[in-house]
Amino acid sequence: xxxxxxxxxxxxxxxxxxxxxxxxxxxxxxxxxxxxxxxxxxxxxxxxxxxxxxxxxxxxxxxxxxxxxxxxxxxxxxxxxxxxxxxxxxxxxxxxxxxxxxxxxxxxxxxxxxxxxxxxxxxxxxxxxxxxxxxxxxxxxxxxxxxxxxxxxxxxxxxxxxxxxxxxxxxxxxxxxxxxxxxxxxxxxxxxxxxxxxxxxxxxxxxxxxxxxxxxxxxxxxxxxxxxxxxxxxxxxxxxxxxxxxxxxxxxxxxxxxxxxxxxxxxxxxxxxxxxxxxxxxxxxxxxxxxxxx
Amino acid sequence: xxxxxxxxxxxxxxxxxxxxxxxxxxxxxxxxxxxxxxxxxxxxxxxxxxxxxxxxxxxxxxxxxxxxxxxxxxxxxxxxxxxxxxxxxxxxxxxxxxxxxxxxxxxxxxxxxxxxxxxxxxxxxxxxxxxxxxxxxxxxxxxxxxxxxxxxxxxxxxxxxxxxxxxxxxxxxxxxxxxxxxxxxxxxxxxxxxxxxxxxxxxxxxxxxxxxxxxxxxxxxxxxxxxxxxxxxxxxxxxxxxxxxxxxxxxxxxxxxxxxxxxxxxxxxxxxxxxxxxxxxxxx
Numbered sequence: 103x104x105x106x107x108x109x110x111x112x113x114x115x116x117x118x119x120x121x122x123x124x125x126x127x128x129x130x131x132x133x134x135x136x137x138x139x140x141x142x143x144x145x146x147x148x149x150x151x152x153x154x155x156x157x158x159x160x161x162x163x164x165x166x167x168x169x170x171x172x173x174x175x176x177x178x179x180x181x182x183x184x185x186x187x188x189x190x191x192x193x194x195x196x197x198x199x200x201x202x203x204x205x206x207x208x209x210x211x212x213x214x215x216x217x218x219x220x221x222x223x224x225x226x227x228x229x230x231x232x233x234x235x236x237x238x239x240x241x242x243x244x245x246x247x248x249x250x251x252x253x254x255x256x257x258x259x260x261x262x263x264x265x266x267x268x269x270x271x272x273x274x275x276x277x278x279x280x281x282x283x284x285x286x287x288x289x290x291x292x293x294x295x296x297x298x299x300x301x302x303x304x305x306x307x308x309x310x311x312x313x314x315x316x317x318x319x320x321x322x323x324x325x326x327x328x329x330x331x332x333x334x335x336x337x338x339x340x341x342x343x344x345x346x347x348x349x350x351x352x353x354x355x356x357x358x359x360x361x362x363x364x365x366x367x368x369x370x371x372x373x374x375x376x377x378x379x380x381x382x383x384x385x386x387x388x389x390x391x392x393x394x395x396x
Numbered sequence: 397x398x399x400x401x402x403x404x405x406x407x408x409x410x411x412x413x414x415x416x417x418x419x420x421x422x423x424x425x426x427x428x429x430x431x432x433x434x435x436x437x438x439x440x441x442x443x444x445x446x447x448x449x450x451x452x453x454x455x456x457x458x459x460x461x462x463x464x465x466x467x468x469x470x471x472x473x474x475x476x477x478x479x480x481x482x483x484x485x486x487x488x489x490x491x492x493x494x495x496x497x498x499x500x501x502x503x504x505x506x507x508x509x510x511x512x513x514x515x516x517x518x519x520x521x522x523x524x525x526x527x528x529x530x531x532x533x534x535x536x537x538x539x540x541x542x543x544x545x546x547x548x549x550x551x552x553x554x555x556x557x558x559x560x561x562x563x564x565x566x567x568x569x570x571x572x573x574x575x576x577x578x579x580x581x582x583x584x585x586x587x588x589x590x591x592x593x594x595x596x597x598x599x600x601x602x603x604x605x606x607x608x609x610x611x612x613x614x615x616x617x618x619x620x621x622x623x624x625x626x627x628x629x630x631x632x633x634x635x636x637x638x639x640x641x642x643x644x645x646x647x648x649x650x651x652x653x654x655x656x657x658x659x660x661x662x663x664x665x666x667x668x669x670x671x672x673x674x675x676x677x678x679x680x
């Protein structure tokens with residue numbers, strides 16, 4: 103345990119602690135990774151292979167590519183449609199709600215105006231409104247406006263991201279020096295120009311955080327799409343996977359679709375996982391600020 | 397000028413939060429019958445909710461769920477965050493990323509995968525049990541379904557809470573505990589007396605979000621319901637009850653009243669936790 107001795111000057115006892123600490127973390131590592139390892143292995147098996155082989159080892163034949171092509175072929179390629187729907191939903195929800203939250207957070211941080219604290223309190227308070235309270239009215243609103251079978255039905259409610267506004271406000275307070283804004287004003291730049299050319303860039307890490315949280319939130323959302331999207335060619339991946347799984351596991355009328363569902367599940371988590379690893383170094387900075395200031 | 401910046405948010409906030417809330421409040425005071433149409437019934441739906449066993453069974457389930465799951469999850473998240481921050485881990489970045497990874501997994505997929513892991517036919521846990529000539533454990537029975545679901549939630553959200561706490565830990569000025577370290581205070585004592593109090597606001601944030609999340613539980617039990625409809629009923633969680641009342645029975649009015657009652661129950665609990673925290677801090 104060289105690390106332990108290096109970081110602690112007090113000899114042997116802390117090094118035993120370090121062994122213990124690393125051991126606990128390794129156990130946690132296994133707990134978090136093993137379900138996904140199972141998923142990866144299961145995606146390489148045939149339907150029969152799933153039943154005949156040990157879950158944590160391979161089975162012949164190696165069926166991953168066949169499974170993937172089965173997923174794409176099923177129901178005339180509806181999986182690709184679901185992926186496209188989910189991508190449209192998650193990307194537009196994330197981009198728009200992040201920009202909206204940035205504008206609002208910036209306004210709360212930079213301007214003094216009547217009712218600011220009251221409005222901000224209401225916004226933050228709305229984080230606590232349970233989703234199920236507004237779900238039924240949203241469903242009715244969307245059908246009244248003829249949007250209930252369009253992706254807009256799920257994108258529009260996702261524009262409201264109160265936690266994002268909170269993070270952006272706190273972030274803007276830290277990241278944007280007032281002198282910079284005042285200097286912009288002296289130079290005669292309009293408020294919008296100051297925001298677009300000075301503030302926006304300084305807000306980047308906060309923007310990445312809010313974008314990522316809302317992207318994942320939308321990509322993984324199940325409740326609202328389940329309510330608002332009735333037609334199967336409008337399903338998101340979560341709703342579609344749950345539907346396929348219900349075909350696979352319904353007692354009595356089960357179809358043999360396990361290999362399909364397992365492979366489709368693996369394929370559904372890959373885009374978000376990749377997105378996370380690409381931007382992980384940027385986004386925690388945004389939370390650092392949000393986590394401390396209350 | 398600030399209103400120009402605020403307007404996109406405020407407009408969508410009014411349209412998709414405030415208006416639906418008013419709409420739901422209105423709806424919850426009416427009753428619609430096939431014969432007789434919609435009538436105003438005042439607080440009747442709420443009175444009915446207060447004595448509705450189907451609703452309170454769900455609430456009790458969630459209390460039983462949360463009272464064990466939330467402390468375990470947040471305790472694990474805090475422990476992991478402190479260890480990440482302590483500098484005694486060999487590969488902190490790997491641990492951090494892998495612990496956080498399940499957050500990127502949709503809850504539907506998490507419920508599917510764990511459902512298969514729990515399964516009797518090709519679940520690895522049952523396979524190992526049979527290999528050892530033991531009876532495969534049953535994960536989805538009336539007695540075991542709550543812990544089984546709690547495990548899925550813990551798997552998904554521990555890393556997320558850990559990252560929030562870790563971010564708060566990184567923001568503590570090191571001068572705060574460098575002196576204590578020089579004086580020979582152990583890492584454990586520094587964690588307990590300096591670091592945990594310093595990130596108390598972040599811990600409270602995760603606690604409040606976890607309580608709300610618990611009372612909103614829907615996805616995982618709703619998926620388990622497909623395979624085990626007798627164990628996971630239509631009112632297993634309050635949110636499933638809201639959903640099934642509205643979309644199974646077309647009782648949108650009563651469903652709205654249940655949703656509001658649930659919101660009030662949640663708010664009372666959150667207020668209780670925040671109040672207790674304020675009282676504790678005043679005493680300290």
